[in-house]
Amino acid sequence: MMADQPPPLEATPLLNEVPLLPHMVNGDSIQQVILVQVNPGETFTITTEDGHVQCIQGPAHVPMMSPNGSMPPIFVPPGYVSQVVEENGVRKVVVLPHSAEFHPSMHPPPPPPPPPHVPHYLHHHHALLPPHPHPVYPPVPGTGEMPPQFIHQHPPPHVFQEQEPRSHGRTNFIQRDERSLKMQEHLKKRLKDRQAGGHPNNKLNSPPSSPQKVVNSSSAMIPNGNGKGQQGAGGALKQKQIGKAKGSPDAEMGEEVISVPMMPFPLSRSRIPPVSDIQARSAVLSWNLPVSSQNGESHRHSPAAFTFEVAISNSGKNGKFKSVYVGEELTITLPDLRPATDYHARVSATSSSIKESISELVSFTTESCEPDCPAAPKLINRTKNSLSLQWKSSNDNGSKISNFLLEWDEGRNGPFKECYYGHMKQYKLTKLTPSTRYSLRLAAKNDIGLSGFSETVTYYTAGIVPPAPSPPVLLEAGVSWMALRWSPPSSWVASDDSLTYSLDMEEEGSGYGFQPQYNGEELSCTLRNLRRSTAYKFRLFAYNSEGKSSPSEVVEHSTKPDRPGPPSKPVVKGKIHSHSVRVTWEPPRDNGGSDIAKYFLEISEAAAGGKWDTIYSGAQREHVCDHLRPGTSYRLRVSCASRGGESQASDVLTVTTSAVPPGPCPAPCLAGKAKPKEISLQWGPPAADGGSEVTEYLLEMASSEQEERRAVYQGPAAEYVVSNLLPGRTYCFWIRAGNRVGFGPHSDKAELSTAPGPPDQCCKPLIACKSATCALVCWESPGCNGAEISEYRLDWGQLEGSMHIIYTGPCQSYEVKGLTPATTYYCRVQAVNVAGVGLFGETSMVTTPASVPAAVAVLHLLEEDQLEISPPSSTCLAIQWEEPCCHGAEITGYNIEYGEKQLVTVGRNPMHVLENLLPDTVYRIRIQAINSFGVGPFSHSMKAKTKPLPPDPPHLECVVFSYQSLKLKWGEGPSRALITNPTQFNLQMEDRFGRFVTVYSGPCHTYKVQRLSESTTYSFRIQAYNDAGEGAFSQVYTFTTTKSPPASLKAPKANQLEENTYEITWEPLQPMKGDSIVYILQLAAGREFDQVYKGAEPWFRLPGLQTNCEYRVRVCAGRHDPLSAQELYGPYSPSTVFCCQGQEQGAPCAEPSAQVRGGPALREERVIAVVLLCGFAVVAILFAVIIQYFVIK
Template sequence: MSFELNVAMQAGGSSQFYPTLPTGFAPNPGGGPAHFHTLTSGHVQPQQLSQHQKATTQPQQTGSQTLSHSPSPPNSYYKDERTQRQHTKLLRKLEKQREMINSANNSPINGTKKHDHVIATPGVSLSDPANSNSSVKSSTDNGLGVIQSVQNINKSIVQPKQDTSPLRQPLKKHILHSQTTQRNGGIASNISQSGLSYGVNVVSSKEDKGEFSSNVLVDEEDPQALIIEQLSAIQKPSVINLTSRSAKIIWEGPIITDSQIDTRNLRYNVLLSDRAKDGKYKSLYKGDSYDCIVQDLQPGQMYVVRVQVYYNKMHGTASEASEFMTPPCEPDQPMPPKLVMRTKNSLHLRWSNPPSNGSPIQHYLLEYDDGKSGLSLSTRSSRQNNENDCHNFVEATKTKGKHYTLTKLQPSTVYYFRLAAVNDVGMSLYSTICSYCTSNNPPIAPKPPKLQSSSPTTIRLWWERRQQDGDYVLQILDPDSGHGYLNAYNGPDTSHECCELRRATYYQFRLRAENEAGSSPWSNEVTYQTAPEKPGKPGKPHVKGKIHGTHFRARWDPPIDMGGAEIIRYFLEITSGAKFERIYSGTDTESICDRLQPGTTYQLRASCEGPAGISPYSDVAHITSEALVPAAPSPPYYDSPPGPYAAVLRLDKPENSGGAPILEFEVQMRHSVDDKYAIANKTNDYSIVYHGRDTFCVVKDLQPGWPYEVQVRAINRIGAGPWSSWFRFSAAAAPPNTPENLNVIIKSATHLLVNWEEPSNNGAPIQEYRLESLTAENESDLTFENSSHKSAYLPCYHGGQTSIDLRNLSPFTIYYFRVNASNAAGVSKWSTCIQARTPAAVPAAPQIKDCEFTAKKAVLNWSKPECNGACITGYTIECAEKSITTADANTTYTIHGLIPETTYKIRLQAINSIGCGPFSTYTKFTTLPSPPPPPTLECTGVGHNFIKLKWGDGKNVDFIKYYVEMFVQRAKEFQIVYSGTSCMCKVNKLQESTAYTFRVYASTDRAGIGEFSDEYIFSTTPTLPSNIKAPRVAMEGAAACLLTHGVGSASSFVPSGILPETPTSFIAGLGNLSLGVPLTLEWQNSKNSFNDPVEYVLQYAIGKDGDYRRIYRGPET
């Protein structure tokens, strides 16, 4: 009977559930959930065990695996293969040792009798591996080796009193693990965390005095034995909240009398055993709680539970066992019934026993849907396992047996079944729904198959499926083969394609349905035909009759292979080299090809169409039409206009050459019949002007300006074609003659009138005249014969008039003129040049170049204008409604007396002997504001290398920028030492005892730079000597002097260098002079960068708080 256990810990009144764990788990390690080790692989990691724990835990785990109510413990994880091999080897040794111990206990010497007691000695912790190995070796020699190993550790073995509780024994003698085999209840070994431990069983007997008996005692001073004894005094646990699947186990902690034991560090190990599994226990929970919940128990099963206490690395013996039995419950869900045999009207079902869960099964309840779900045999496979369908189940039977036969069922019907088991507690869950179908009747004849599609080699048929149909048999009959009907298909599909058939052939088909009951009759026979194929290509087209220049008759032969059907129509296509064009479609095998080009080679091809499609094209035939005379070409034309005496005409070939190459052209010309010249001369004769192969011709001996008409025709081997249309053109006219009598009339200093006479136009109207001029101030500047001046002429008139007024000329200037005429033919030669001088005039308007202005004056500059034949004698300047006339021709003038920050408009004009010229354009400017006055410099601080300067009242609201300059002797000039908006500055890096000259000026962005201030002279101070160290006291000679603060004996000695005003009290205060040696004070020299003499001042004070007075001043040190 298999079951699984889950453990839950309850703390603070709430239960927490945990899955079953192997023994040896540490409470809440690694910060994971309580009582678990968290691994990356998702397994629960057991606590690291000692060697003895590994040896004792492995059998327990092995035994727990035989318990079907719990899963296997987690796998042990090792660092590498070597460690795993050592672990396996050690386990084998310990297992062998335990087998030897058990065999020794079962031997006649160590066999237990009725009053024998098995006393387990406490586990001995072996920290030394050598001792551990020796103990293991000695214990594995024979069964009595265990007693010898106990004697080796110097433990006293005494006979314990029977029926003596560990709690009631005196503290002087403590018995470790004094439990009999009956009390242990089959526990093979105890789990310890204090290292590798071994339990020793000692057998004692009251009846057999010859047998060896001993008890393991511990000295009363051994604290470990006392702790183990108190840990072993735990009461057996209690079981509450017992259900069929779970139970809650509670216990109380042991009575601890030792104050050194911290009860908060106690851990409890719950051991559970199934009596059906030979009393092997399994650890369910290990922690500090006083209860746990066990789940997934088997109903109606007897269980035994114990509790064992752990403290640090020690543990006591397990408590007494508490037995409990889970109440029974309803059976488990049974498996669905299986079909044994079926007929048309019955189904024989069989099923197996489910777990009864502690109460015998009274009977089984079989239900079915009475075949009313509306499902047939054809839909059985699609919905057989669908449990979500709604079924109206009714009871079929209640029986204690495990099989049943349902009768009086409908043939070919699907029935759904479910099964439940009933015991004293109740009914189990229904099994999963299963379905079985009764046998069927043979189906009736189906409808004949229908045609779905056909091809030249295949026919696809389809048919309808009925409920009673299973598989189908399709047969085919070829009347030409003589084999009768043959099977074409056998299977459950409702369509089939028959392949490898002949084209355009009739076939007969019939269909039969089959199911489990038998086969139906054959359906009615149907006949279907395969599709024909495309016909083969027709014969190559050829000419029938005579070939004409624009048409001929073509015919072709039918194809040899018609594809199994008659030809529906033929197609004829023709092309001259670009793209085939269909010109015929019909049932005939010949057609007329018209609208052809003479002398052109055509390609012909034919094709035909049958029921299956269009055939390939036939071979291409090449047929050339007969040639004709060429068509009329386009009229002649020219690329460039004809000349006055000849014209070059272009000739194009006709679009239709008649099918033969063009050999030559012929051109004829005549005078235009509409022209006045032809009417006057009474002539309109034709003349051949060109006959040749070239595509151009030159027509000569033309009259300038006369109109002509020409036409052309082409000639091939057949003959000359028709003439083209007439092309009309006119001979070009000649340029006109040179204009004559060019004359100039002076109107004013800037106005001239030029005229001339109209020349002969030479056959074309004059279109315009071109008048050009050349300017020179003196006659010597230009010579007409000088060719270098010919390009200097500038056009001054274009038009059809013979006179022109020239205005806006330069006064007192010589102008040279020439003129020519032009028509459609060209331009005439230039006329003879004539000259004319314009009189003098007033000067031109001057141009103001720039105007420089300050707050009270402005300087005006302008360029000198043209004098126009008379020298400029002066200028008139208008400024602020005042007129200023200069007495000379100077182009610069300064205007004084202007008002600061005032806008002025200025213009001027030039004056010569003729008069005043025009004014220039206005120039506008605004004078600057008055620059700020210079401030007064003051010296606010001076040192040996710097001077501090200050100016103004310290306020600078207008953000005036100040510039302080100092005169530098080396450069012999003033240089700027400060610039900014501040009102003070400091000049550094100066020399001591030196006079410096300063000046200052102010400026603003608008007013500009102001005047310099007066020069100020300031001097630096001398440099102070550098500091020296305090003086030291020295004595001339070898004797030493001691300075004291007391007054010594009177002495008339006065040190050299002491000032006369030094009081005698100081001299007396110098102390006792030993041996009458005078007192000398010394100090170091003052190291300075200057060469001036230095004097030293020595001061003294009497007492600590006395005032200093000077006693010496001089150059000595």
């Protein structure tokens, strides 16, 4: 809306006195069409029915309708006048400046160029659409086109062009002529006549359309001419930006505002699509929805109900149209257009229920721009020092090409520089270098700008005769061919005039001289069918279109010799030894054209298959093959090599070395776990069997390497169990292998031990503080004592006597985290293997940074087992405390107060032993820390009491000796433990390693040591301890177990030899540990047994027995010590009963009545014996339970 509105058009006398002509629509409606012309740069203002003001910027044609023939109020800008013109039954209101008039002439004369103030615009044709039954205000396009309610019936309108003329010769601004003035007067007269006879209701007061303003740099957007706004199917129409169209074919004939009455159609045609934002290569095309008329009412449809197709043509209105878009959008951008080109566009709308509706053509001309890229310049002539170029013009894109820009690289392959600028289309470059490459490119320029450069072209100046090339170089030579290579002359500059090369060759001694072998442009060639090991001479020529060069230097190259033939089969020279053999061979018959440089002797074991190893390489024809294995078959072959290559191998020679004794075997090793008295050994065969199969092994043993060896096994087996060894001893073993030649050398010594022990004590660990809360502990591995160390145990704590295990594993270092600053820590390490756990090592200590000391929080008394060296507990008290927080200063010591305020100052060690105290006395102890800042507060008081003096060791004696147990007794007191007895005893026995091991600890005064060996001496010592501490150990007491009696024999057997003679036999026993076995045979005819035999034989004959009498016999075995002549007898065997009978009766007893009489008496004796045995067993079990409960426990 403008700020200063011009006076309304109603003040114009011409409009007031000219009546509007009514038009019949469908026979009952009257419409008046008014077309208002708005010039470029001006604004047209109308008032709508609702009182709003609509502003339209020119150039534009505003069509208006009035149902009653009245003229709506029109505001005319200052300096403009309005005219009413009638043409072909249509009235038009034209608003023109005083200096311009409306010219309806269709054929004006060619006018001069337009004034500078008149901008270029055009007027388009209009489509045919049916009229509406009710008066409407159609949309106002912003590009000068007519709305779709009018049909164009006139020639193309004139156009006002811009100040700068087009290059296509379009018509310029229209000048007045006499014919146009006459036609204007005629139109005015006809309007006045129709106004005088018109309808009284036709007034120029119809309401204008309501404005809808859209900001655009080139046009205003008016989507709807109705002041109330028309809508489609459920929504407002889209607004599209519309630009001005220039240079269309319709505008070339001037400008004319044209309108016709509307005609009825079932579906209105699409309105003329306005074109906006016209660029040199693109334009924006927009259109409105079609309006249909049904039952006298107009309807708008939804955009989604239509499919629009846009087609354009650049070959005239009747030319071929090309479809560029199909879719539902109301605005599209036409890309890829040609600059300064006339285009015609149309839009068609289709839907499923309505026939196709096609708009009128809209014409527009794209903007001019810089020219297209020209084609590359062409070479029309060249010399050694000049290049003549010619080129053609490219499309000027609407502005004439004024100049051309030619650039070149000056033959340096560098940046381009200008060499010509002008309007000519040819140019000659002079003062150039012969045979030089030059790169050029071309660009065109018009009044709008400079085009892009053409493609870069390269041209060469004319050349000269090439200089002599360098001689050919041998790339590779074969037996019958040679590959040569050469390079262009060094001073030759590359050009498009390529060089051709000619290669000549002369064979040595042929007498034919140089003969051509190659002619071409390649820089290499391969010559074939040559003789082997022959020298050839070569020379090279280079020539171009200017002529042929001088020859190159003559060079000589030779072919390679051929491979020689195989040598003769090698033969053995001299005797074949066990580890070496001498072979010789003859040279090949064909040496391939060169001397033999080297021979290769290869060897392979017959059992190895096809694997060959080279053992000799040289010029000699004889070689000693050494380092052979005895008794092995070898294959030998020879090949030779010369400059021509390597020959094939000769025939194979097979030789077999003599056998020798086997080599050393691997050291014997354990076949299982070592036992106390035996070791299971196994070993492997020797690495070298000496050429003969190993038949037996010899195992030797010694207690040490210095002692004499003795053989313990000889045989074919590869394992053996060595018995009768002493436990806990280390033995040395050697093994030898033997074959048919003899025994080989001894194997390496194998030292094997029985019963490995726990590891040694670890060394003192090393501690390094990485930070205030982290420390790294490292330690060394101790002696493993025969078993590999499986893990380490790290004992860690703030107190030396109260450390705990924080790490278990195989590593020899551990990083301790989460420590407390200003705190002392202790650690020690223990090693473990499969045999047991070693002792803890020495204790290491580390202290984190310190500060001003605080009160000691924890103070306690140390027990004796927590000290490495136990002080006397009766006169000493060992105390320990936790180091308090140092508060940034190092703690230098502690003050310990005890007794009657006795004060003792100690160092930093958080443990101290108070000495020279009274036994069995209570002390009150407290402690305070000291550092460089002073003494800290005392800790809480702790009461500690010294112990009484420890007891003396008692006297130890053995009260019961047995072959497998010893019952010991000490001191005075009951044998069973008393709860009130505070004294405890610690009984220790010496083991086989000389260490004393505790076997009993408790309050009892007797103890039975069991599971002992017979006739063995054992050492014991005893110690008494109570609350006062542990007393000293007693002297060592020695006691020896007795020998074990022989086992009970089975019942003897009685065999009758004669009538009154019986032979008694029994099973014999083996000697026991060097003691011989004697037997005692007892015979009983009644209740008493009498000894009838004592001796070493396991049988005895009983003569002179009474017939029909029952006898019983039994036997026992005894050990006879040959040194002391003592005998130890075991229990008697069960009795054997037999009855002596006569020989003639053939029965065991003489009288059956004797057996009958003897039967009940025998059964009675057996019952009594069983009862006594059961009673003894019950009593023994009861005694064992009582002893276990009261004595041992």
